[in-house]
Amino acid sequence: MKTSIATVSISGELPEKLAAIAKAGFDGVEIFENDFLAFDGSPADVGRMVRDHGLEITLFQPFRDFEGMPEPHRTRTFDRAERKFDIMQQLGTDLVLICSNVSPVSLGGIDRAAADFHELGERAAKRGLRVGYEALAWGRHIFDHRDAWEIVRRADHANIGLILDSFHTLSRKIDINSIRSIPKEKIFIVQLADAPLIDMDLLYWSRHFRNMPGEGDLPVVAFTSAIAETGYDGYFSLEIFNDQFRGGSAKAIAADGHRSLITLGDRVRRGPNATGLTVAAMPDRAPVKGVGFVEFSVDETDAAELVAILSTLGFHKTAQHRTKQVSVYQQGEIRLLINTERAGFANASYAVHGPSAYATALVVEDAAESMARATALGAESFSQPVGSGEVDIPAIRGVGGGVIYLLDKKSDLGRIWDIDFLTVQDDEKSPSAHLRTIDHIAQTVAYEEMLTWLLFYTAIFQTQKTPMVDIIDPAGVVRSQVIENAAGTLRITLNGAENRRTLAGHFIAETFGSGIQHLAFSTDDIFATAAALKQNGFRPLHISPNYYDDVEARFGLDPELSERLKAENILYDRDEYGEFFQLYSGTYGEGFFFEIVERRGYRGYGAANAIFRIAALKKQIRPDGMPALAKTRSRSQ
Numbered sequence: 001m002k003t004s005i006a007t008v009s010i011s012g013e014l015p016e017k018l019a020a021i022a023k024a025g026f027d028g029v030e031i032f033e034n035d036f037l038a039f040d041g042s043p044a045d046v047g048r049m050v051r052d053h054g055l056e057i058t059l060f061q062p063f064r065d066f067e068g069m070p071e072p073h074r075t076r077t078f079d080r081a082e083r084k085f086d087i088m089q090q091l092g093t094d095l096v097l098i099c100s101n102v103s104p105v106s107l108g109g110i111d112r113a114a115a116d117f118h119e120l121g122e123r124a125a126k127r128g129l130r131v132g133y134e135a136l137a138w139g140r141h142i143f144d145h146r147d148a149w150e151i152v153r154r155a156d157h158a159n160i161g162l163i164l165d166s167f168h169t170l171s172r173k174i175d176i177n178s179i180r181s182i183p184k185e186k187i188f189i190v191q192l193a194d195a196p197l198i199d200m201d202l203l204y205w206s207r208h209f210r211n212m213p214g215e216g217d218l219p220v221v222a223f224t225s226a227i228a229e230t231g232y233d234g235y236f237s238l239e240i241f242n243d244q245f246r247g248g249s250a251k252a253i254a255a256d257g258h259r260s261l262i263t264l265g266d267r268v269r270r271g272p273n274a275t276g277l278t279v280a281a282m283p284d285r286a287p288v289k290g291v292g293f294v295e296f297s298v299d300e301t302d303a304a305e306l307v308a309i310l311s312t313l314g315f316h317k318t319a320q321h322r323t324k325q326v327s328v329y330q331q332g333e334i335r336l337l338i339n340t341e342r343a344g345f346a347n348a349s350y351a352v353h354g355p356s357a358y359a360t361a362l363v364v365e366d367a368a369e370s371m372a373r374a375t376a377l378g379a380e381s382f383s384q385p386v387g388s389g390e391v392d393i394p395a396i397r398g399v400g401g402g403v404i405y406l407l408d409k410k411s412d413l414g415r416i417w418d419i420d421f422l423t424v425q426d427d428e429k430s431p432s433a434h435l436r437t438i439d440h441i442a443q444t445v446a447y448e449e450m451l452t453w454l455l456f457y458t459a460i461f462q463t464q465k466t467p468m469v470d471i472i473d474p475a476g477v478v479r480s481q482v483i484e485n486a487a488g489t490l491r492i493t494l495n496g497a498e499n500r501r502t503l504a505g506h507f508i509a510e511t512f513g514s515g516i517q518h519l520a521f522s523t524d525d526i527f528a529t530a531a532a533l534k535q536n537g538f539r540p541l542h543i544s545p546n547y548y549d550d551v552e553a554r555f556g557l558d559p560e561l562s563e564r565l566k567a568e569n570i571l572y573d574r575d576e577y578g579e580f581f582q583l584y585s586g587t588y589g590e591g592f593f594f595e596i597v598e599r600r601g602y603r604g605y606g607a608a609n610a611i612f613r614i615a616a617l618k619k620q621i622r623p624d625g626m627p628a629l630a631k632t633r634s635r636s637q
């Protein structure tokens with residue numbers, strides 16, 4: 001699979017864009033005319049700069065309003081084309097994109113358009129250039145690739161071909177089977193983009209909301225499979241018009257783009273008949289069987305506080321690392337590690353972020369295979385020295401620079417608790433609160449990072465996204481994106497904070513970056529859990545009594561049940577599959593908290609309740625909601 005990306009897709013000036021594109025691993029780049037026009041150098045300079053980065057110019061674009069023009073426009077349009085041909089020759093590219101005409105003066109008629117293209121083909125051939133025709137979804141006469149193909153077919157010229165762009169085809173829900181009958185040599189290049197499903201004007205949607213394949217809702221895999229089945233083996237080029245990407249980090253967006261293309265290629269390769277497509281072999285996305293542990297990095301003072309909270313939650317210490325200051329607190333299948341080492345990565349993470357849940361372990365079938373896939377997709381591997389005889393857990397860097405460890409049952413990784421840890425007998429243990437598993441891990445990230453991490457998780461692990469929801473914080477909106485697997489053994493909520501006055505924004509500002517803001521544990525009996533917690537001295541987050549009046553009325557609850565919910569500060573929700581109960585802790589540190597849930601068939605995350613618990617949680621951090629002075633922390637002082 002030959003990979004390319006259009007310069008319009010990322011932010012910065014042309015040299016910065018090219019550097020980011022090359023670094024991300026692309027083979028080629030589409031030069032957008034505006035990027036070229038804004039650059040203070042000759043076309044030859046641009047061509048040289050591209051080639052110095054080891055890239056090829058795959059396309060020069062766009063050339064607008066060409067076909068079907070009446071005179072005198074027609075003559076001028078051909079003259080304009082010759083001028084662009086001059087530039088292309090100096091740039092060192094042989095392919096130009098002509099998008100379908102949107103001019104009100106243009107004339108329809110397939111044969112008129114075909115004749116124009118035939119003539120342009122003759123002129124292009126004299127210079128060894130090729131012209132590709134793309135149907136814009138909002139073209140005046142041509143807005144369907146099937147019609148564009150008919151024009152190309154009738155133009156009947158070797159130097160005239162078709163350009164397919166997933167957005168234009170999929171936004172109009174055009175049957176992709178129609179692609180399978182196009183001869184591969186007439187497809188000059190394929191452009192790819194995804195987009196979230198939003199009901200809006202096609203042009204506006206395309207120019208502002210496109211995103212990387214896999215980040216949106218369009219069937220880009222099916223589209224690409226149809227193309228691969230023709231035997232097409234040319235460039236697949238990302239062409240992403242997105243306001244957020246234009247303002248984002250060139251490096252990060254380019255890296256996401258490359259990851260998205262390789263992931264797409266891998267998915268297409270696994271389809272039935274993708275003959276033309278070759279992608280580096282890598283293991284398939286692994287199903288995640290569960291969360292092996294979550295590790296906190298804290299100092300001794302924080303540790304005492306954290307342990308006190310954990311014991312009110314019914315956790316008790318079950319193991320101690322043989323050589324490191326790492327303790328294991330356990331309940332049901334949940335393991336929480338508390339790391340107070342004064343050296344190593346956990347300590348460094350503490351120095352930057354303060355107390356935090358900086359590492360997560362995911363249990364997969366084969367950790368080495370998952371590691372191979374993750375690194376093939378550009379994930380950064382993580383390792384640190386291990387003691388002799390200790391298990392070296394494969395790991396990658398995740399959200400906010402945190403660590404994702406990969407565990408499996410088939411290797412020594414499955415015996416880590418026996419190999420690296422000593423069992424501890426805890427005599428003072430508080431009664432269990434019947435917590436069973438980690439229901440979900442909630443990670444708070446800056447809004448601009450949401451798509452990056454969505455792509456990261458869904459590309460590497462067998463997971464899918466559900467539609468994004470808006471969560472209302474008294475100080476703004478937080479967007480929440482769920483990533484989960486079908487078995488429910490991995491559930492992650494990514495919360496994107498747009499401003500620092502929201503609870504999520506405060507967390508990012510105060511912990512100096514993205515990370516895990518809350519952990520939700522599951523119980524099979526929320527009332528038994530609430531009773532045990534009370535006995536342990538756990539202080540639940542207080543929920544306003546007004547909430548219970550509303551819930552009772554909204555769901556038609558038995559008043560006896562709503563009274564019980566109110567007495568225990570339990571939030572309630574219901575979906576088409578069943579009921580949901582939520583109980584929260586107060587905040588710890590700069591807005592970290594715990595949640596306990598009981599799902600009676602329910603599949604969501606209680607988004608409707610978020611506004612109420614956020615309001616309650618915010619009362620606990622500084623009353624004015626203003627960030628404190630930046631603190632530097634170090635355990636070794």
Ligand SMILES: O=C(O)c1ccc(O)c(O)c1
Pocket residue numbers: 061062097099134136165191206207239
């Ligand atoms: O929005 C546009 O005008 C535009 C231009 C060129 C393209 O290749 C495209 O897909 C869209």
Ligand SMILES: [Mg+2]
Pocket residue numbers: 134165191239
């Ligand atoms: Mg296009």
